[in-house]
Amino acid sequence: xxxxxxxxxxxxxxxxxxxxxxVLKSDRRIEAYGTVDELNSYLGLCLDHLKVNKINNVLAEIxxxxxxxxxxxxxxxxKETKLIIPDLHEExxxxxxxxxxxxHETLPLMKSxxxxxxxxxxxxxHIARCVCRRAERCCVRLQKKKAELDxxxxxxxxxxxxxxxxxxxxxxxxxxxEEVPWKPRV
Numbered sequence: 001x002x003x004x005x006x007x008x009x010x011x012x013x014x015x016x017x018x019x020x021x022x023v024l025k026s027d028r029r030i031e032a033y034g035t036v037d038e039l040n041s042y043l044g045l046c047l048d049h050l051k052v053n054k055i056n057n058v059l060a061e062i063x064x065x066x067x068x069x070x071x072x073x074x075x076x077x078x079k080e081t082k083l084i085i086p087d088l089h090e091e092x093x094x095x096x097x098x099x100x101x102x103x104h105e106t107l108p109l110m111k112s113x114x115x116x117x118x119x120x121x122x123x124x125x126h127i128a129r130c131v132c133r134r135a136e137r138c139c140v141r142l143q144k145k146k147a148e149l150d151x152x153x154x155x156x157x158x159x160x161x162x163x164x165x166x167x168x169x170x171x172x173x174x175x176x177x178e179e180v181p182w183k184p185r186v
Contacts, residue, residue: 018071019079028145032138033073039135040066042128049121050171058099062160065092069153073139077148088152096156096163103170110169113182118172125171129164132157 009015014022015030023030040063047059068086075085116126136157143149172179 017076017079018074018085019076021076021079028138028142029073032135032142033070035131035135035138036066036070036073039128039131040070042124042131046121046125046128046167049124052174055167055170058095061095062163065156069156072150072153073142088150088156090152093152093156093159096159100163100166103166107166107169107173108179110179111181114169115180115182116168118168118177118179119175121175122168122172122177125164125168129161129168132161132164136161 010025013025015025016022017029043059043063043066047056047063050056050059065088068088071085072088117123136154139149139154139157143151143154169179
């Protein structure tokens, strides 16, 4: 018989970290990995919109890294786990930088802030970028609470939001959508 997806163990507002520690579902660690999961879901939507194989391969790799980050965040840092949790590497950040540099070569010079949008693909990527920034803020709050957190996670999320900004511009440019500059009311 197949395992049921519902366990009813969270019905009272608690969940378990990897390692067995029960915490409230409002715990900062749960908020952080839940936001990373939300980001990963938005990246799946971005993949569905994009038609560029090379970018889709990079986004699929990013989704894998986000599962790595989520796994690290879901662990109780005070307990040993028998699970093998994959690591994030500095090369993962470097990949994002190299991909941004490639896309940036084809983009027009940005002379002002731009409003998110242009088309459905670009807009979706901008939403993912905003969720990425929120995930980064969640991780920074977690780190400031003296929780054990690999600083590379924050670095990766920071670079990923930059990557998503460039990708949104790239997607708009590739489809011929015009960027709308922000013209502040003065």
